Amino acid sequence: MRIHPFFSIVYIVLVLISGCHKVGGGKEMSYFSVASADAALQNATRQYQHLMQALPDSTFPRTFEDGKLVTSNAEWWCSGFYPGTLWYLYEYTNEPKLKEEAIRSTALIEPIQHLNNTHDLGFMLFCSFGNGYRITQDAHYKEVLITGAQTLASRYSPKVKAIRSWDWTGPREVKWQYPVIIDNMMNLELLMWTSDQQPDQQLAEIAVSHANTTLVHHFRDDFSTFHVIDYDSVSGKVLHKHTNQGYADASAWARGQAWALYGYTMMYRETHNDAFLQQARKVADFLLTHPNMPEDMIPYWDFDTPDIPNAPRDASAAAVMASALLELSQQIEEADSGRYYLAATKMLASLSSEKYQGSVEKNGGFILQHSVGAYPKGSEVDVPLSYADYYYVEALLRFMQIEGAFQFKSAVQ
16 A cells, blocks of 8 residues: 545544544554454454365355355455455565465466456456555566556546446346446556556556546435436537436445445546545545444445345445545545545444354355445345455454554555
8 A cells, every 4th residue: 555524523523432442553543453453353364274175176256155155266356355365465474375375266366357348457457456466576477567558548438538347238127338437446446556567658548537527427416426427429429327226216225335435445546536536535435424434434225225224234335435535544644544544444443343244164265254245236235245355354454553553565555
């Protein structure tokens, strides 16, 4: 990590009565400790050592349902999270077998550097090859990242000023022309990083253009985000504002809000553009002051689903939020840094509790329980997910770095 509206009275009262305590690292308060983070990382390592043994050759762990491990091939959008988590755990533990498996599984993803029918190359390549290159400085990893970034950039439209997310036209009678989803903010880091490696700034310009277009069209007045914006491919005008995974078009799908928070926090780190920082802060404030944010800070799968408080929680959304909030807390003045840090540590404390921690019997080697993939489709509801594990481990390591108990091997993360 490159360390570089008014908080509601209700939330402040909640903070004061919740029994938080002081820790090191210069932070005023925390719900979490270095010892707790270390224990969580050691447990994560044990879980993934089991998962390594259970995983069939040439496949990637997707989830664990009905007592069975569900896997995917390299072209599934989540394929990069498993090797990425292994790289993180190896970086923390220096365990050779974790590195060996990270190298093996990363190599399986290499062919998708040329896959031009998806926006998810950032997830797939930067989590795997990106962390691998950061840790090993393997020149071949860098070559794959550069090729993958160029492939991703080929999906950019100068008319729309954004990268097309999907090639399909959607599930509705009104067919999408040029759909762009909020998730795509997460793939811009691959473009920004690659642009730093070469004199041509076109990739960075594409990433910034996409972020600017998303900022203008994806957000509502309260700074919640739509999931899908459909553009006219010729004029670039907005045609529709929909969801494909949330409760309703106008609802706040939890993981979508998390992608927005993380994406703009990352884009501020990469550009120092104050508009991106302010957008990240507004999204953070929307989340942290939302009346439907549970006390333990693990959001329901959608903030507006009518079956709250009986709706499923989404640990994956919380893991992404926690990682983003920790980075955001380091990008702003100390007066406001504490509330983001505090919220992140409460999320980590909850995710590290027995309620959300898995076991081999419950999770088959995944780390976290109780995530939601695509609720409206009845897909991956209340199950472990590989990306929940990835961002949870990343958040733990970011916490440890802030507290002075760990140091990433380079500035990439």
